[in-house]
Amino acid sequence: MSTSEFKREEKTSIPVVAICYDFDKTLSPDDMQAQGYIQSVGFDVGDFWKKSNGLARGNDMDNNLAYMYVMMTESEGKFVFNRQKLQEYGAQVQLFPGVETWFERIRKYGKTKGVEVEHYIISSGLKEMIEGTSVAKNGAFKKIYASSFYYNERGVAVWPAQVINYTNKTQFLFRIEKGVLDINDSGVNDYFTPDNMRIPFRNMIYIGDSDTDIPCMKLVNSYGGHSIGVYNADTQDKKKVYKMMHDKRIKYFAAADYSEGRELDTLVKAIIDRTAYNEKLETILQQAVVVILEGFLLKVVSKLVGDDEAIVGVLIPCPNLVLRLLLFPAGKLVCHCAGQRNRAAGVFRFGCAEYDLGFVLAVVGFVLGKAVDGAPNMKLGGTKINIFPFQRQQFTHA
Secondary structure (H helix, E strand, O other), rough: OOHHHOOOOOOOOOOOEEEEOOOEEEOOOOOHOOOHHHHOOOOOOOHHHHHHHHHHOOOOOOHHHHHHHHHHHEEEEEOOHHHHHHHHHHHOOOOOOOOOHHHHHHHHHHHHHEEEEEEEEEEEEHHHHHHOOOOOOOOOEEEEEEEEEOOOOOEEEEEEEOOOOOOOOHHHHHHHHHOOOOOHHHHHOOOOOOOHHHOOHHEEEEOOOHHHHHHHHOOOHHOOOEEEEOOOOOOOOOOHHHHHHOOOOEEEEEEEOOOOHHHHHHHHHHHHHHHHHHHHHHHHHHOOOHHHHHHHHHHHHHHHHHHHHHHHHOOOOOOOOHHHHOOOOOOOOEEEEEEOOOEEEEEEOOOOOOEEEEHHHHHHHHOOOHHHHHHOEEEOEEEEOOOOOOOOOOOOOO
16 A cells, blocks of 8 residues: 555644553553453463563563463463454453543543543553553544554454554654554554644653553653653652652653542643644744744845846745744754755754755845855844854765
């Protein structure tokens, strides 16, 4: 299947907040397998995990592949190991307080702030069991990314279809960021300009409970998002969240009580408030930057070229590219320029964003470069103007 055949989520004018969750011990107080399945195959919970982890260590095997294999083999002769059975076990999974009403409540709150809220699961647990929970059946999740089985023509599980561990969890954050949600859509590797990212990392919240969530937490934090560690309110065991806080893996921690008015509810709503204001300010800032820099650019070009018609000749051919030049986020501007035969290529970095502006950028950059090199303090119309300090570095095209 070509990438064009996959359905992708399009960016709209409404800001989107993505809340991504681990499942076991984040939304549920225990491992999902330990809430009915393990007991049904005659194992003590501790003995089951001992066998599974021993299998993994003894065979250089992924821990998640090991537990899936043990689940399949131990069910033999006891019941048919199919999707329906796993969903039945999922229906037995307990949820933390407030989880049942959480997802719709937070969605509604986002709408009051002009923000669309989407909920995603990114878990090493079993997708089929998560699908069997009451919240999943009620449509809580935009997408569930979790380990799953392949079923033969009789509907019996015979092989892993998807295995998710703590390191490959991060790929799903990039899928969510770009709106490329299908796991087989290789478009996740395509280049997207920052303004085309459907859900930038700054609008993501990741909620997890342990070390397996650290890669996702670190990634979200690194790009301006929000990571939250949760702990069981009944046990009050905060060792893991304290360590994650100390190691700067999370920005916040709270008890895993999702009830209205509780600490976690208040915290997530505050992040949504902040996101709504940030997106409004980003829009205002971009509009202001366009007005100020457009006027400045026109003055500089007019002063140096001395012909207003030449300005039109530079700006009119590709106005969108020029606007992209002007619409940069705050941060140090680094310009890499390289000459090529009959054209020049420019890669401009604004923070962590890159813009390839081609010929128009080269023309405008050349004019501004003359101003920087020859007149760092120009007087236009009797007013002293400080030219932006462009730092240049050479690079070679492959």
